[in-house]
Amino acid sequence: MNDLTALLEKHVAEGAFPGAVALVDRSGEVEIAAAGTTEPDGTTPMQADALFRLSSVTKPVTAAAVLALIDDGVLTPDAPIARWLPELASPKVVRTPASGPDDVVPADRPITVEDVLSSRSGWGFGADFTAPAVQPLFADVAVYNGGPRSPLDPDEWVAALADVPLLRQPGEAFLYNASSDLQGVLVARAAGRGLPEFLAERIFEPLGMKDTAFAVPAARRHRLTPYYLTAPDGTRTFADGADGAWSTPPAFASGAGGLVSTAADWRAFGRMLLAGGGTVLSPESVRLMTTDHLTADQRAEADLFLQGQGWGYGGSVDVTSVEPWNTPGRYGWVGGTGTAAYVDPTTDTVTVLFTPCGLSGPAFPGWLGDFWTYAATV
Structure with missing residues (x-):
């Protein structure tokens, strides 16, 4: 058992989530772990290639699509x-x-x-x-x-x-x-074409993100984890299953929260950002995407969401070192479905943690802080 697996199993045992997939990529050296089960009190083991509803971890991908069109000269x-x-x-x-x-x-x-x-x-x-x-x-x-x-x-x-x-x-x-x-x-x-088609052509296919989409085809649906809402008292309620809302293409492809993906796929997206955009974005677009664009007053007003940090395009940007993981320039975001993905250019690190259980509020839970501390200090 590696240390990352042990960390996940500790939080599974404490009831933070029934299972999870975590990935830490330090300069291309990848550590990935899957622990627990896909459902509370269940028997289906969590697998490293499990599919999760990204919720707001979709936002950086959508922002990258806008920046791709700016690179093309279509938008300004x-x-x-x-x-x-x-x-x-x-x-x-x-x-x-x-x-x-x-x-x-x-x-x-x-x-x-x-x-x-x-x-x-x-x-x-x-x-x-x-x-x-x-x-x-x-x-x-x-x-x-x-x-x-x-x-x-x-x-x-x-x-x-x-x-x-x-x-x-x-x-x-x-x-x-x-x-x-x-x-x-x-x-x-x-x-001049749908968001799903544009993302597939300009981001997913070039990066090999074969499991990222707005719906899950039947052949992959066995890998889609259930999704559970979490109340403030910790009570969990089943919200969506493999044959539910993500089993068919949506009428509205939500750029704010509609994607399904895997830890490995989001790692490919994060590695692209750390590489300066590769064939997907220009270095200038990556710089703008991962730079705080808010004033101090705007950050203060948005503290409920940003918790003292800034906002780039599609994700937060750390501007203060409040915790061990708050390296200035660290970029990414957290999804209400229990997902989180960040890149840290200072340490050349991608971190991904996906769970099937929604968060009960905008504050980062302790188990997420433990994961970020592990990634920042190991």
């Missing part, structure tokens, strides 16, 4: 998104964050591609999930936290979003989630 960061999404040409903004959805003023300026990339489009979730202007996102537009996928197709989704007021002015504040879904629709409109 300062261009208004209305050039490709005319439905969003005249957004309204709630007068205050506490205002109702009918108490609105015009946006100060158009929403740009860069606003969407940096999650400062004005749509999304802030610290107050009960804000009146946020509720339409939950009702019709958001595909959030690995839950049921939107029945809307991309055009219907954009039309629905156009009726939702911005919570903040464009560029003013980091707001979570909605901008990543907007990135996915922007990619499809600008590229």
